[in-house]
């Protein structure tokens with residue numbers, strides 16, 4: 001796409017799967033990750049973090065609005081009562097061949113097809129923006145697309161901890177509803193080892209502040225990231241931090257060793273010994289036993305691969321997960337089943 005194109009806007013690579021499958025409008029408020037040190041993460045490793053100006057973000061939103069407008073107009077002309085049609089998309093692609101290479105075109109088309117309800121702010125930590133441009137961009141997004149009923153972003157707990165409660169509340173009121181936070185662990189030594197740039201205290205502070213400001217909060221933790229050396233502390237202290245925050249959602253993203261990451265290298269060099277599947281379940285058992293929350297605990301990712309007796313997935317991969325405390329015993333029973341299926 002050249003920059004003079006009427007539909008030119010940026011789309012980043014990542015968004016959480018729980019953002020309505022592929023149906024969220026992806027709006028890039030910042031580029032890449034401002035921290036970029038986590039030793040397990042390869043997401044933005046060769047990319048530099050950049051803030052975007054309010055003007056740039058608004059231009060992107062305007063370009064999306066033009067694309068929506070033209071798709072709708074063409075759809076009504078092709079006799080579909082203004083409903084978004086494939087025909088309209090095909091006509092537009094013939095008219096503007098660059099759309100074929102436009103990363104955001106399919107995304108925007110899918111979003112419209114599914115009713116245009118949710119948006120996700122890219123990339124890894126957009127709440128790091130100064131409050132005024134962030135709020136102005138949120139308001140502009142909401143005004144431009146009034147069908148949107150939920151806006152979500154990734155955020156670092158440290159970034160939230162550094163903002164005042166009033167600022168956080170104002171950001172929420174400007175139109176940001178839901179935050180996805182990468183907790184990974186609540187154990188101080190593990191957090192240091194993975195270079196999360198957070199302490200148990202800053203995690204608690206950021207998470208609690210987000211809850212108090214009225215956001216819907218999802219905390220992601222990483223079973224197994226303590227390895228053999230630290231699994232017990234990792235389980236207990238992660239559960240303790242989560243107990244303090246008591247977020248709406250707790251989501252499991254088990255550790256996987258990725259090539260090209262420092263922790264992947266440590267696995268190869270055997271300075272980090274990962275847990276076996278059975279040991280991971282033992283860790284999970286301790287984490288679940290220690291959890292005293294009223295959150296939904298979710299295993300909504302293929303990385304939660306453990307099998308049940310019949311060879312299917314042990315846990316539901318649904319985005320709504322298991323309601324604690326009511327379903328805590330059920331989750332613990334499933335873990336026992338998983339351990340049996342492993343042969344313990």
Ligand code: SF4
Nearest residue numbers: 033036037038041124
């Ligand atoms: S904060 Fe998130 S995106 Fe950034 S390095 Fe850590 S895990 Fe990766």
